Amino acid sequence: MTAMEDRRVDRLLGARDTGARLPRDPDLDLDAAYLLAAEVEQRLGERGNRRVGRKIGFTNRGAWDAHGLDRPIWAPVYDTTLTRCRSLSLGALPEPRLEPEIVLGVSRYPEIAWAALGVEIVASHHPGWRFSPAEAVADFGLHAMLVLGPQLPVDGLADVEVALSGPGFSTTGRGANALGGPRHALAALADLPGATPVADGEIVTTGTLVDPPWIEPGQRWTLQVAGGPELTVTTRP
Incomplete structure (x- = not known):
């Protein structure tokens, strides 16, 4: 790793720790970004963060043009970022947003053990x-x-319909909004830059089903599946 790359990693970790804003980095290309992400993951591992799965981002093609994308992105999910807690501390997170998603538990790729x-x-x-x-x-x-x-049936995930409501906000979405459906999103992960094979037991969250709202402390958000379970979270400082 070059001195410049090392400084980039330090800057990224500092932003994660403090919520500091990052300057634009116009010289960074996608391949270099995934190499930086791998180094960041190694450094976070040295701090005790264990990778338990991955997130697939920008699986809604409607958001691609605004950010110059032609495919989704991916990133690790850690044991320190995965939770079942419904009261969420936003801490120093800058400009946070909330994405309703369908999460997959992979038994042996591409077999799905559970969905939630x-x-x-x-x-x-x-x-x-x-x-x-x-x-x-x-x-x-x-x-x-x-x-x-809560868990969902593993069949028909593309047809799942959800409603998200919060302060002054209400919208609907469906499983197909995530690259045609969660199974399609999972299959696409293998072709993304820097992606290693999905390991047995990995958790993969497959992308937002709606245009995600901005959130702030002191709010209550409810995600309701049509004819199915709901998930309510509250936010705090």
Whole structure:
């Protein structure tokens, strides 16, 4: 790793620790970003963060043009960012948003052992959510935390319909919004840059089902599956 790359990693980890904003990095390309992400993962592992799965981001093609994307991105999910807790501390997260998602438990790829309703909290250290695809990858894939909710039947996931409601906000989505369905999103993961084979037992969250709302402390958000379970989370400082 060059001195410049080492400084980039230090800057990324510092932003993660403090919520500091990151400067734009126009010279960073996607391949280099995934190499940085791998080094960040190694450093986080040295701190005691164990990877338990992955998040697939930008599986909703409707968001690609705004960020110059032509494919999804991926990033690790750690034991320290995965939770079943429904009361979420936003801490110093910059410009957090809430994404309703379908989470898959992989038994032996591509077999799915279970599916669950989930909420991913995402955040951007680049002000205004203005970033290149490479900057998004380096910025932890925008991943902050993943809330694991009630389980869903593993069949028909593309047809799952959800409603998300919160303060002054209400919208609906469906499983097919995630790259045609969670199974399609999982299959696409194998072709993304830097992606190693999905290991037995990995948890994979497959992308937002709606345009994610901005969130702040002191709110209550409910994700309801049509004819199925719900997941309610509250936010605090």
